[in-house]
Amino acid sequence: MRIWRQAADLEDGALLAAVARGDRDAYAAFYHRHSATVLGLLFRILRSRADAEDVLQEVFLQVWRQADQFSATRGVPFVWLTTLARSRAFDRLEAIASRQRTVARAASAFVEVAPDTVDLATAAEDEGRLRRALVRVPDAQREVLLLAYFEGLSQSAIARRLQLPLGTVKSNARLGLVKLRQYIRGTRERAGR
Amino acid sequence: MTHADAHELLGLHALGALEGDQATALARHLTDCAPCRDEASELEQAAAGLAHTVPPLVPSPQVTQRILGAANADVSRAAIRPAEDRMRGAGVTRRRWHPLSLAAGGALAAVVAGLVVSNLALRARLDRTGAMIARGRDLLEFIASPDVRTVALTSDRLPRARAFVAYDRRSERLVFVAFDLPPPPPGQVYQLWAIGDGVRPAGVFSTDSRGGAVLRDRWSPEPAKAPLFAISLEPAPGVPEPTGKMVLMGGARGGG
Numbered sequence: 001m002r003i004w005r006q007a008a009d010l011e012d013g014a015l016l017a018a019v020a021r022g023d024r025d026a027y028a029a030f031y032h033r034h035s036a037t038v039l040g041l042l043f044r045i046l047r048s049r050a051d052a053e054d055v056l057q058e059v060f061l062q063v064w065r066q067a068d069q070f071s072a073t074r075g076v077p078f079v080w081l082t083t084l085a086r087s088r089a090f091d092r093l094e095a096i097a098s099r100q101r102t103v104a105r106a107a108s109a110f111v112e113v114a115p116d117t118v119d120l121a122t123a124a125e126d127e128g129r130l131r132r133a134l135v136r137v138p139d140a141q142r143e144v145l146l147l148a149y150f151e152g153l154s155q156s157a158i159a160r161r162l163q164l165p166l167g168t169v170k171s172n173a174r175l176g177l178v179k180l181r182q183y184i185r186g187t188r189e190r191a192g193r
Numbered sequence: 194m195t196h197a198d199a200h201e202l203l204g205l206h207a208l209g210a211l212e213g214d215q216a217t218a219l220a221r222h223l224t225d226c227a228p229c230r231d232e233a234s235e236l237e238q239a240a241a242g243l244a245h246t247v248p249p250l251v252p253s254p255q256v257t258q259r260i261l262g263a264a265n266a267d268v269s270r271a272a273i274r275p276a277e278d279r280m281r282g283a284g285v286t287r288r289r290w291h292p293l294s295l296a297a298g299g300a301l302a303a304v305v306a307g308l309v310v311s312n313l314a315l316r317a318r319l320d321r322t323g324a325m326i327a328r329g330r331d332l333l334e335f336i337a338s339p340d341v342r343t344v345a346l347t348s349d350r351l352p353r354a355r356a357f358v359a360y361d362r363r364s365e366r367l368v369f370v371a372f373d374l375p376p377p378p379p380g381q382v383y384q385l386w387a388i389g390d391g392v393r394p395a396g397v398f399s400t401d402s403r404g405g406a407v408l409r410d411r412w413s414p415e416p417a418k419a420p421l422f423a424i425s426l427e428p429a430p431g432v433p434e435p436t437g438k439m440v441l442m443g444g445a446r447g448g449g
Contacts, residue, residue, distance in 0.1 A: 028261055035257070036249035044247040056252060057260045064264040076234070079241045086209065130245040148208035149243045155210050174204025174236070181239035 012077035020068035133183035141176030207236035262430030346443035397431035
């Protein structure tokens with residue numbers, strides 16, 4: 001039986017509330033639920049499995065230490081988790097760039113790593129669904145979303161990269177996300193969620 | 194910043210792509226404008242969906258062990274499991290979580306809820322302090338309860354260090370507390386062992402800045418005999434069987 005995304009968020013909230021009270025079982029459950037998605041995201045940003053795994057550890061240690069602060073905000077746990085992960089990953093990228101290793105990394109930028117053969121059913125299902133939603137977003141908008149989300153570029157950096165006015169970047173970012181949200185809902189409803 | 198200007202910026206905000214002054218101005222607008230806050234939250238969730246568009250990668254067992262072990266060794270969050278959470282019966286390894294069972298979070302949760310409207314930083318600090326007091330009280334109550342046995346761990350090697358294990362066969366809880374332990378050498382952790390019919394790992398830990406450590410574990414019931422406890426130095430994140438030298442040791446007297 002499929003689980004509603006909202007239900008999953010509620011359950012994540014309950015797990016984090018338990019983590020905030022120092023519950024290690026809840027912490028392990030939260031980790032097993034999201035670690036593969038977060039590691040995939042970190043690998044996409046960092047292009048290095050070793051760096052991605054280091055940052056994964058930093059992110060989950062932060063979850064362990066700050067779950068009590070998060071619980072009080074009543075935000076969406078997955079949004080919090082991925083925001084933490086991206087922020088740490090971009091910090092790491094800066095550190096790497098400052099060590100002037102960017103050239104070597106660019107060469108290995110497109111090495112695909114096969115996921116390990118563990119139960120990836122849920123993550124794969126989400127991946128397929130979200131990919132289908134993303135390809136329906138118009139190219140110009142999708143490009144802005146990807147540069148901002150995975151490359152960590154700011155509005156002006158995106159404008160320079162794409163040679164577009166700032167205003168166009170701004171409206172493409174918003175319209176792209178609005179469409180993505182609409183398509184995600186569409187695929188969820190069709191899937192009976 | 195007008196409402197219309199702010200609304201236009203919500204996409205960049207959700208993607209974390211806003212810069213300097215605009216980010217500050219939007220943050221100010223969001224504190225006052227509920228519709229924009231709702232829209233921002235919706236767009237943030239859509240943006241977070243992008244994380245699902247890349248292939249997931251399962252961390253290796255070593256990485257998982259390292260990450261879960263790091264939390265175990267993190268004494269800043271060491272806590273005692275509340276009484277209602279105790280494991281009952283042998284062989285139960287994982288509890289199921291249900292949101293309703295978590296609703297009964299007790300007085301601390303009520304205090305936290307009451308503080309939601311107040312200043313964020315102050316609230317976070319109060320939150321942490323409240324949790325710390327609750328944990329400390331739980332620890333004292335556990336150690337003082339009549340069914341609990343305590344075992345002191347000592348060593349000639351570390352004459353200043355003081356440590357004890359408190360355990361309760363009935364509720365299956367075990368707590369280890371140490372003071373004045375030197376920090377473990379780089380790449381190593383302290384590991385606690387419960388020695389009865391066999392040798393069982395009972396958790397790894399490091400020390401805080403003052404040489405203190407608190408560790409909690411489940412006590413696996415064994416035939417009524419006096420257990421021994423020992424601490425060894427092991428390579429991080431811990432090992433299944435002791436390999437390093439024992440730095441502290443102690444045993445229960447009589448029927449354990």
